[in-house]
Amino acid sequence: MSGALTALVLLPAVCGTGLLVTGRVADRIAGPVAVGVAGAGVVLAALVADARPSVSMPFLGIVDGGDLRLVVDGLSAVLVVLVAAIALLVTVFAVADLPADDARARFFGYLLLFVAAMLATVTAATLPTLLLAWEVMGATSFALIGFRWEEPGKLAAGTRAFVTTRAGDLGLYVAAGAALAATGSLALADLGRATGGWADVAAAGVLVAALGKSAQLPFSAWLSAAMQGPSPVSALLHSATMVAAGGYLLIRLQPLLAGTGWAATAAAWAGALTALVLGAVAVAQTDLKQLLAASTAAQIGFVVLAAGVGATAGGTAQLVAHAAVKAGLFVAAGAWLTALGTKELADLRGAARRYPGIGAAATVAALALAGVPPLSLWATKDEVLAGVDGTALHVVGLAAAAVSAVYAGRILAVVLARPAGDEAVDAEEPGTRRIPVLTTAVAGVLAVFAAGLGLLALPAVAEELKAVLDAQGETSPVLGELLLSGALALGVLGLTVAAVRARPAVVEWLARSLLGSWAGLGRLLSPRPALALARVLATVDDRVLDRAVMGVAASGRRLAGLSAKADDAILDRAVSGVVTATRRTADSSARIDNGLVDGAVRATARMFRRAGDAARRPQTGLLHQYYAQAVVGLGVLLVLLLVVR
Amino acid sequence: MLLTVVIFLPLVAAGVLLAAPRLGGRAAVGVWVAASALDLALIGWMWWRFDPGDGASGLVDGLAYEADLQWIPTVDAGYHVGVDGLSLPLLALTGVLFLACAVYSLREPDRPRTYAALFLFLQTACLGTFASLDLILFFVFFDLTIVGMYFVIAGWGHGNARRSALKFFLYTFVGSLALLVGFIGLFLGSEERTFDMVALAANPPLADSPVAGGLVLLAIGLGLAVKTPLFPFHTWLPDAHTDAPAAGSAVLAGILLKLGTYGFVRIAMPILPDAWQRWAMVAVVVGVISVLWGAFVALAQTDVKRMIAYTSVNHMGYVLLGLGAAGLVASADEGARTVATVGAMYQMVSHGLLTGALFLLSGWLWSRGHSYAFDRWGGLARPAPVFAACLAVAAFGSLGLPGFSSFIAEFQVFTGALQAAPVATVIAVLGILVTAGLFLLTLQRLLTGDTVAPEEPDAGQETDAGQVQEDPAPARAGGGTAVAAETRQTTRIRDLRANEVVAIVPLLALAVVLGLFPRVLLDVLEPAAMAVVELVAR
Secondary structure, X not given: OHHHHHHHHHHHHHHHXXXXXHXXXXXXXXXXXXXXXXXXXXXXXXXXXHHOOEEEEOOOOOOEOOOEEEEOOHHHHHHXXXXXXXXXXXXXXXXXXXXXXXXXXXXXXXXXXXXHHHHHXXXXXXXXXXXXXXXXXXXXHHHHHOOOOOOOOHHHHHHHHHHHHHHHHHHHHHHHHHHHHHHOEOEHHHHHHOOHHXXXXXXXXXXXXXXXXXXXXXXXXXXXXXXXXXXXXXXXXXXXXXXXXXXXXXXXXXXXXXXXXXXXXXXXXXXHHHHHXXXXXXXXXXXXXXXXXXXXXXXXXXXXXXXXXOOXXXXXXXXXXXXXXXXXXXXXXXXXXXXXXXXXOHHHOOHHHHOHHHHHHHHHHHHHHHOXXXXXXXXXXXXXXXXXXXXXXXXXXXXXXXXXXXXHHHHHHHHOOOOOOOOOOOOXXXXXXXXXXXXXXXXXXXXXXXXXXXXXXXXXXXXXXXXXHOOOOOOOOOHHHHHHHHHXXXXXXXXXXXXXXXXXXXXXXXXXXXXXXXXXXXXXXXXXXXXXXXXXXXXXXXXXXXXXXXXXXXXXXXXXHHHHHHHHHHHHHHHHHHHHHHHHHHHHHHHHHHHHHHHHHHHHHHHXXXXXXXXXXXXXXXXXXXXXXXXXXXXXXXXXXXXXX | OHHHHHHXXXXXXXXXXXXXXXXXXXXXXXXXXXXXXXXXXXXXXXXXXXXXXXXXXXXXXXXXXXXXXXXXXXXXXXXXXXXXXXXXXXXXXXXXXHXXXXXXXXXXXXXXXXXXXXXXXHHHHHHHHHHXXXXXXXXXXXXXXXXXXXXXXXXXXXXXXXHHHHHHHHHHHHHHHHHHHHHHHHHHHOOOOOOEHHHHHHOOOOOOOHHHHHHHHHHHHXXXXXXXXXXXOOOHHHXXXXXXXXXXXXXXXXXXXXXXXXXXXXXXXXXXXXXXXHHHHHHHHHHHHHHHHHHHHHHOOOEHHHHHHHHHHHHHHHHHHHHHHHHOHHHOOXXXXXXXXXXXXXXXXXXXXXHHHHHHHHHHHHHHHOOOEXXXXXXXXXXXXXXXXXXHHHHHHHOOOOOOHHHHHXXXXXXXXXXXXXXXXXXXXXXXXXXXXXXXXXXXXXXXXXXXXXXXXXXXXXXXXXXXXXXXXXXXXXXXXXXXXXXXXXXXXXXXXXXXXXXXXXXXXXXXXXXXXXXXHHHHHHHHHHHHHHXXXX
């Protein structure tokens, strides 16, 4: 059976990669291949859910839990079946919904890769496996949301989704380090053993990762951008997968959260507040897909709340029920968008009447979303709230449940109304004016589940689920609670429909309010501060660091220049000075030479001449005179000798 | 003997090329490809025969393909080369990347024979550095790489090539002088008075003189930090990259930067364990600053190549974080420290493959439009889908997506380092978020939107004549600006050529293989990492 588990993940991964590598040549076969693989996935999922196998492949070394390990336990079994089933239904919807000339190989390639990553996420037993699947899922969601990259803004929406969820993923990296520090192991099952400060770090990391992936406060706004993706992508990513992964992770690691004393409470409040605030945001939307996106964050908020208060069975049930409900609604929204060319609520007036088949399915799903008994979310939400202890938390939860009836009511009030004839159809794209039978069938199946999972309200069924999840002993709602919440949902729903019909201005006022623009949560995710910081640092890099280096180099050169100048100024000048001095000396010597020496010489010569003349005078040829001269000379010599001595 | 053949085979091929001036350009590059391929095959053979062993092995024992000849006996420096789990992956990376560059350069128009000879010379220098087990030999090869790269940038670069080449040369050469001072310090500090790395690691010098040990580590650290490069010694890198030819950039980032980080693992950590332990926090802090600085500054770049260059600073920062954590012996257990070291060593290989691919891809931009400026390109996914796919894969690999080798590296660095340096690691983790943002932004800017390409300076050479069509409406967002006026919509830009695909795709494929089946590399790396951690903990 471990072969089935391997195949469950590898089959879509390999086929998806194959489609991507083959490229547009495979466009025509991509749809059938994807449906076949997804169908096989459902069979394999059923097999592994029954047999509960595990499989391991060597990956990282040194420490325990470094391997790639997939294990199917009760929680994984439920989710594997859920993911595989929704994946099949959405794949069928995509085959019917995507235009024939789209790059289908690329679309279904990424879709299958995404499904593989999600299946690996919900069966991962070690942190490396989890993180691998978790982030590949994020990257493929980027590719799917930005599928129509030619259109402006689409890829940017993918970027926003990926970067935001990755901001959360950082928590998982930190959690992995903390797990290693605390337990010396990277296995998820060992994480519950963590104690002390490292347990706090790990819990914080897991919490941040889950909140990011599940679009909980304060990360919610990426979900709004993600609605830029094709409708099948929204139906898959924002129902049973991707956003569900965060809720799943918190349910899986509930012991870790509970062990810290604060993380569970924080998760509970984050979930409850998201359910309330994003519910209010959903109420204020004018675009059907935006409304559904906000309501997704809100509904997953109940899952996070459940994980926080330890109602794992309730949380899992909520996850499953919401997947069916929301996938159905997204399929309907996508079908209307294709057929009528608009997703503006005002222009979808009467859409359910125009196309009764899908209209009926959407109505059932919306009623379930409102929490109307005996449908699914009514039962599961109460299952979650039954586990809530604190009064404040309980009140917030109930308020959030009431808000979900308001936004569901807004959908119903519009699509079930009689068309007024002034709807601006084809506002966003040319509509086809037809809804394929396959799409209606998919929506119908999802509606059956959206309604049928209401069976969870029956104690016997709920106990069965708890047994599967190994969560016996968790509280279930009593009949009174169920009746109260059912009545609340019905009452609020009725009031909403009446109010929307009677006072449409209220809706417009809401849409213009802060809630209409997602409560400004988008600003939290703005890349502007990071970009500004980047520019500052780049400037510092250029102006300071590089300048400093160049400065050192320049000062080296300046030093060299200075030395050169010193060379010029001092040594050279000294040398020149010497030269000049020498020349001057020479000149003066020359002058001296000319004036003095030469003069002297000439004077001497003259003197000698004169002396010669004079000397000639004694040369008389008279011998006696010579003797006399010799005597005078000797006498002078004698005097000289006498003086010198 | 085999190792010596591997090291000097490219040099011999270079000699042959230089000795045959009549050889045509294509034939010369053919010789280059053949020599590189043969060398890689030999390295593959070495890998095949290499026994990494179980437990810790490498650095001081378990060395394979060893050769030890006397060279300068008076200072006990010799031709001592050998292979262990630390050097083998980097030798293999060198072989792979140089072969990729050879294939990529098949159509090099500018003095191909000399170009090929220069790269072969550079390959010998790189292989020699990784195989050296002697400090002087290491230093000689280390400096030869600088010389070779100088000529590659100065001779075949573009833009302000000479200035950048000179900056690169002077900066890294001054760094290598600091390294030499450190080596001499090790020599003087050692009891046996030797330059032999194995002997020095087995009996570490300066163990009882913290000040001298610290100063020697400072000198070696400075030298290696310039080469790695680490903040704040990185500013030569973007200039050198921007003006280097694509293959030169790939080698510079893919191999030459690794010489720095390799020096830390091979020399600084095992030979100066005391000093490394004492100053490990400095390595951690410098690593973290490099991570964030590189990431943020890359985010602000307006030039593709400068951006990739800064991401190298970021990626090398992770290496230092991991290696620094390995030195924080007191605050983390051995398992965590080993994981961090393995991650750091894995990052060296991973970064070589992915950044090599990114730089080769950036060469496509230059060859098609002589510009790396972001604002002069757009919508390239339309005319060049293969280029777009390769760039997207390389970008996701470089941002550390699981399934790529970089994830194996970064995950282990973070996981292993958290216990030793929690605050630093949590800060460093932010780096992968910023790189994610900047790479996705890059994809958005280059691949989507209206197709925009710079005016071809010599039309007809790169884009086929007649396929360039003027579009009268430059409809780029914010059109009407000077940028839009000087660019024109080019409906057909030639996609990656066959040889470019053959050069780039294997690098990316290897990054994926190493990301999904890391045991291939980990089986070799882990024993060496254990040995490093044990040696540092002495």
